[in-house]
Amino acid sequence: MTSNRRPSAAPGCRIDDPYCGNERNTKSEISLTGQTPTKQLAWEIGSINVYLEEIHQIWASALGVSHPQLKILMALSTDDGVAVNVVAKMLHVEPSFVTTQSKALEKKGLLYRRRCSSDGRVVQLSLCEPTHQQLGNLAAQQLYLDDFIFKDYASEERSNFMTMLATLKLRIERARHRAALDCLVAALPSRSC
Numbered sequence: 001m002t003s004n005r006r007p008s009a010a011p012g013c014r015i016d017d018p019y020c021g022n023e024r025n026t027k028s029e030i031s032l033t034g035q036t037p038t039k040q041l042a043w044e045i046g047s048i049n050v051y052l053e054e055i056h057q058i059w060a061s062a063l064g065v066s067h068p069q070l071k072i073l074m075a076l077s078t079d080d081g082v083a084v085n086v087v088a089k090m091l092h093v094e095p096s097f098v099t100t101q102s103k104a105l106e107k108k109g110l111l112y113r114r115r116c117s118s119d120g121r122v123v124q125l126s127l128c129e130p131t132h133q134q135l136g137n138l139a140a141q142q143l144y145l146d147d148f149i150f151k152d153y154a155s156e157e158r159s160n161f162m163t164m165l166a167t168l169k170l171r172i173e174r175a176r177h178r179a180a181l182d183c184l185v186a187a188l189p190s191r192s193c
Helices: 023-027 037-063 067-076 084-091 095-107 129-149 155-187
Strands: 111-115 123-127
Touching (some): 037 129, 067 084, 067 095, 067 123, 067 129, 084 095, 084 123, 095 123
Antiparallel strands (some): 111 123
16 A cells, blocks of 8 residues: 655654755666756756646645646736736747636636726736735745745855856757757758759
8 A cells, every 4th residue: 555645854854854864865866977968957957847836736726726727826916907918928828728717717716807998809817806815825935935945045146046047048949949940941852953
């Protein structure tokens, strides 16, 4: 019979300290030695993304919504009256997906959907006040996590790291475009003179 219990921390360690007595981190991780920098980057970012997605899943469950619905709510937390297509661009999804999910969130009483007064084709989304409060509680948890995750980094180091990541993101985006172009050129029939 499989147990669903999480492993307890090693003696003298806190359960939330990933570096204290956790042999799994050192023995069963995939060895990245000898990998190209791009492959190593992909592994590390992929792992980080999985962990962050799991945290968001926990928060979504606490709010009684799906993970994609939580992302929509979080996208609306900074502005009031955000157009569906703007939210879709922020989340890198189709506007029809945001429309469908926002209708479900409206039924749950978590947001409002209103037609734009200047353009009736545009639907704008706004959070309900109780949803603002719930997301405020999540923001406090996010601050705690930020402190925990970045506790060993000075503000300048954090800022430099984020700048490096943003630069990498832009370069990878350009590389993606280049790879698509290369594949297109390779797929074209060769012409002989």
